Amino acid sequence: MGSRSGSVDPDGWFFSQANMVFGTGDPDGCRRRLSTDTGGLSVVPRKKIKVADKLEYLQILDEKARVDETLDPKLDGDTLLGFLKLMLTTRLLDERMLAMQRQGRIGTYAPIRGQEAVQAGTAFCARRSDWMIQSFREPGVCIHRGWPIRAILQLWGGYEEANDVPEGVNDTPLAVPVGSQVPHTMGIAWGMKMKGKDDVAIGYVGDGGTSEGDFHEALTFAGVFGVPAICVVTNNQWAISQPRSRQVNAETLAQKGAGYGMDAIQVDGNDVLAVYVATSEAVAKARAGGGPTLIEAVTYRLAMHTTADDPKKYRSEDEVKKWEKRDPLIRFEKYLRDRDMLDDAMHEQIVSDCKAAVKVGVEEYEAARDVDPRDCFKYMYEDMPAELVTQLAEFDEALRTEGVTIGH
Amino acid sequence: MAQLNMVKALNLALREALAEDNDVVVMGQDVGQDEGVFRVTEKLLAEFGRERVIDTPLAEAGIVGTAVGLALYGMKPVCEMQFSGFAYQAYHQIEGHVARYRNRTRGRYTMPMVVRMPFGGGIRALEHHSESQEAIYAHTPGLQMVICSAPRNARALLLASIRHPDPVIFFEPKAVYRAFKEEVPDEPETMELGKAHVARVGKDITLVSFGAMMRATLEAADDLSDEDNIEAEVIDLLTVSPLDTETIANSVSKTGRCVVVHEGHRTCGIGAEVVARLVESCFYHLEAPIRRLTGYDVHFPYFAREQAFLPGADRIKRAVRETLVC
Numbered sequence: 171m172g173s174r175s176g177s178v179d180p181d182g183w184f185f186s187q188a189n190m191v192f193g194t195g196d197p198d199g200c201r202r203r204l205s206t207d208t209g210g211l212s213v214v215p216r217k218k219i220k221v222a223d224k225l226e227y228l229q230i231l232d233e234k235a236r237v238d239e240t241l242d243p244k245l246d247g248d249t250l251l252g253f254l255k256l257m258l259t260t261r262l263l264d265e266r267m268l269a270m271q272r273q274g275r276i277g278t279y280a281p282i283r284g285q286e287a288v289q290a291g292t293a294f295c296a297r298r299s300d301w302m303i304q305s306f307r308e309p310g311v312c313i314h315r316g317w318p319i320r321a322i323l324q325l326w327g328g329y330e331e332a333n334d335v336p337e338g339v340n341d342t343p344l345a346v347p348v349g350s351q352v353p354h355t356m357g358i359a360w361g362m363k364m365k366g367k368d369d370v371a372i373g374y375v376g377d378g379g380t381s382e383g384d385f386h387e388a389l390t391f392a393g394v395f396g397v398p399a400i401c402v403v404t405n406n407q408w409a410i411s412q413p414r415s416r417q418v419n420a421e422t423l424a425q426k427g428a429g430y431g432m433d434a435i436q437v438d439g440n441d442v443l444a445v446y447v448a449t450s451e452a453v454a455k456a457r458a459g460g461g462p463t464l465i466e467a468v469t470y471r472l473a474m475h476t477t478a479d480d481p482k483k484y485r486s487e488d489e490v491k492k493w494e495k496r497d498p499l500i501r502f503e504k505y506l507r508d509r510d511m512l513d514d515a516m517h518e519q520i521v522s523d524c525k526a527a528v529k530v531g532v533e534e535y536e537a538a539r540d541v542d543p544r545d546c547f548k549y550m551y552e553d554m555p556a557e558l559v560t561q562l563a564e565f566d567e568a569l570r571t572e573g574v575t576i577g578h
Numbered sequence: 579m580a581q582l583n584m585v586k587a588l589n590l591a592l593r594e595a596l597a598e599d600n601d602v603v604v605m606g607q608d609v610g611q612d613e614g615v616f617r618v619t620e621k622l623l624a625e626f627g628r629e630r631v632i633d634t635p636l637a638e639a640g641i642v643g644t645a646v647g648l649a650l651y652g653m654k655p656v657c658e659m660q661f662s663g664f665a666y667q668a669y670h671q672i673e674g675h676v677a678r679y680r681n682r683t684r685g686r687y688t689m690p691m692v693v694r695m696p697f698g699g700g701i702r703a704l705e706h707h708s709e710s711q712e713a714i715y716a717h718t719p720g721l722q723m724v725i726c727s728a729p730r731n732a733r734a735l736l737l738a739s740i741r742h743p744d745p746v747i748f749f750e751p752k753a754v755y756r757a758f759k760e761e762v763p764d765e766p767e768t769m770e771l772g773k774a775h776v777a778r779v780g781k782d783i784t785l786v787s788f789g790a791m792m793r794a795t796l797e798a799a800d801d802l803s804d805e806d807n808i809e810a811e812v813i814d815l816l817t818v819s820p821l822d823t824e825t826i827a828n829s830v831s832k833t834g835r836c837v838v839v840h841e842g843h844r845t846c847g848i849g850a851e852v853v854a855r856l857v858e859s860c861f862y863h864l865e866a867p868i869r870r871l872t873g874y875d876v877h878f879p880y881f882a883r884e885q886a887f888l889p890g891a892d893r894i895k896r897a898v899r900e901t902l903v904c
Binding site for chain 2: 555
């Protein structure tokens with residue numbers, strides 16, 4: 171069943187419920203990573219603190235689709251079906267992009283299968299004037315915010331045109347250097363505070379990203395200046411080949427927020443309701459001047475890191491199978507069916523609509539090949555320096571004489 | 579007109595920028611209460627308040643990284659790195675985002691921000707307090723790398739940099755901070771970025787320099803005139819990227835000879851770029867090989883050795899005389 175207290179992960183990977191202790195109650199539990207044979211001497215620190223125990227873990231809809239009725243936000247049908255449509259579109263686009271990569275129609279691709287609920291549950295909390303700062307695995311967020319599917323394909327297809335931020339969208343494009351976008355989230359939120367707006371910035375980072383220095387400096391600033399930001403840590407358990415346990419010798423990633431004086435919570439990232447509830451509360455608090463929140467969404471990357479990666483080298487099939495049963499779509503569809511909000515005919519219609527949206531995106535992407543190669547010079551500076559004018563002329567001449575083709 | 583040293587002149591530019599544009603914020607370690615490690619931000623906190631003159635956590639990547647976010651949201655941050663030797667911890671933000679955002683988003687998001695850094699030797703400080711790594715930023719597309727050399731141009735260039743629509747790395751030669759005073763106009767004055775300045779007119783040889791080395795170069799030029807009747811033209815680059823090829827090439831086309839002087843390492847330094855451009859643009863005017871008088875390709879020594887290490891007027895004069903006998 172769902173829960174809203176105590177800190178957990180579904181398997182007790184981080185630590186088992188049975189071993190949970192508060193304060194100094196169980197020194198063995200606290201010290202289990204270290205030798206406790208101290209020959210009767212005191213060991214610093216004398217008062218043990220288990221930070222993880224002070225964190226809340228929020229799950230509303232468990233993997234068997236059982237609902238904690240006391241926590242169910244009882245959202246309206248439009249919102250709930252909106253989650254489903256977004257998660258399905260994201261899933262179908264993801265599948266399509268994997269296939270397109272194999273066909274050579276796009277380049278290396280970082281799939282997101284299994285992480286759809288983190289994206290839908292957070293994106294639905296933002297309003298138009300808020301900012302969303304992606305890492306590199308948030309196509310669901312982009313779709314919800316109004317980025318065309320064509321742009322998502324262009325990014326992985328090698329076209330800068332991908333980053334023509336749509337009119338009226340206040341978001342940043344995908345950030346490749348891991349974790350480097352977290353300070354931007356905090357800076358944007360800080361700007362909102364400076365300008366007296368009640369907007370918020372919602373930024374994403376992965377479990378691996380929480381090891382980067384930028385993450386820590388960003389949280390330092392966020393805490394000190396009390397900025398209206400939500401840092402969503404998509405803990406998908408794997409940083410390429412390295413498990414979550416290799417990122418930090420702490421029981422949760424959420425507790426990193428506590429280290430910087432930020433509110434933090436761990437949620438079941440495969441439960442779209444829990445993600446939505448935690449994020450919407452954090453957003454409301456930030457708008458009201460209550461400062462930043464870190465949300466660790468515990469989920470799983472069901473596919474490879476990128477199409478250049480073979481996860482069989484570092485993780486077991488059993489582990490993947492276990493997480494496949496926790497698929498965010500399976501439990502959420504059941505939730506809707508149990509409430510008579512979804513039936514086979516509706517589902518078929520929604521899937522068909524989502525497929526049509528993906529198809530349009532693919533067609534637009536493949537039709538947008540006629541791009542100007544010289545654009546890579548055009549946007550470097552407001553005024554192009556003389557040396558660059560010379561180099562552009564050189565490039566132009568090379569294009570004319572060599573008959574270079576664009577694309578792949 | 580007021581007689582100001584470089585610290586006061588830079589302070590004046592910051593005050594003017596803060597006063598004229600509410601989106602400008604000054605941020606960095608010790609810039610508020612302590613008024614900056616070199617006092618460049620003196621009295622700014624008192625005048626503009628802690629929302630605009632911001633003491634940040636001691637975290638260079640955090641300073642520049644959050645400034646990127648501020649710039650995305652329409653602010654114009656002016657960041658201070660206490661010493662350029664500490665800015666490597668922010669370099670990934672500078673190269674990865676500050677320099678790239680305009681191009682990445684095809685003009686939608688720009689980075690109207692300035693990162694100020696004291697650079698160069700001469701203040702008898704610890705390791706990492708004396709290097710001149712302008713070439714790293716000059717080698718990074720998307721940045722303007724500006725280096726002031728005297729109080730008046732320091733004020734004019736800093737004000738122009740803050741008003742500039744694109745990101746500027748602004749190097750301040752700390753050896754010059756309080757070395758001398760100059761007349762600085764009371765009214766806001768700016769200089770166009772990307773333009774070199776002919777600091778001394780001459781016909782026999784062109785000396786190209788910037789930053790604190792301008793003093794030694796000008797001193798050498800005066801001595802050469804007095805002692806050898808050699809009239810050197812001295813060019814102060816002021817912006818090392820984008821480099822003002824035209825001004826240098828015009829001068830060398832006239833003199834046929836050139837010595838480039840800087841503190842930074844020789845290999846792939848600014849001198850290397852100057853020489854390459856001169857070879858490309860005025861090869862047939864050259865009467866002698868172009869000399870580079872620079873910091874050696876070793877780490878900047880601890881301060882007991884720094885005066886021996888740095889190019890001075892005597893070393894410049896010898897290089898000029900050798901170039902002229904070619």
